[in-house]
Amino acid sequence: xENKSLFIGVEHIGIKALEMEKxxxxxxxxxxxxxxxxxxxxxxxxxxxxxxxxxxxxxxxVNGQKFEDGVVNHLAICVSDIIKAIDHLKDxxxxxxxxxxxxxxEGRYNFFFRGPSGEKLELYQV
Numbered sequence: 001x002e003n004k005s006l007f008i009g010v011e012h013i014g015i016k017a018l019e020m021e022k023x024x025x026x027x028x029x030x031x032x033x034x035x036x037x038x039x040x041x042x043x044x045x046x047x048x049x050x051x052x053x054x055x056x057x058x059x060x061x062v063n064g065q066k067f068e069d070g071v072v073n074h075l076a077i078c079v080s081d082i083i084k085a086i087d088h089l090k091d092x093x094x095x096x097x098x099x100x101x102x103x104x105x106e107g108r109y110n111f112f113f114r115g116p117s118g119e120k121l122e123l124y125q126v
């Protein structure tokens with residue numbers, strides 16, 4: 001008997017956005033995501049972006065709703081040169097949470113920063 005998994009992949013990762021247009025500009029212009037589409041199926045607008053085969057869904061926060069970090073703590077973005085990527089973030093006045101990348105062994109490095117809605121993001125270099 002063949003064992004096939006019912007769960008076959010990740011469709012997208014949702015990130016809440018306080019100011020949708022600002023978030024779209026940040027993810028597309030600063031981080032290089034490709035804009036896919038935007039929909040408003042109900043009260044909130046959803047915007048879908050893609051980078052390297054991964055889809056991120058920006059979820060509009062309406063009426064000043066408050067939110068805290070959920071069980072998904074951050075989104076990690078692979079980079080080929082972490083020093084150049086950090087310089088790129090600095091050039092775009094992105095909020096950095098450290099001054100230098102951290103070595104995590106075996107030639108790997110990471111670096112955390114904040115997105116336009118305060119979301120926690122990570123650069124990851126293998």
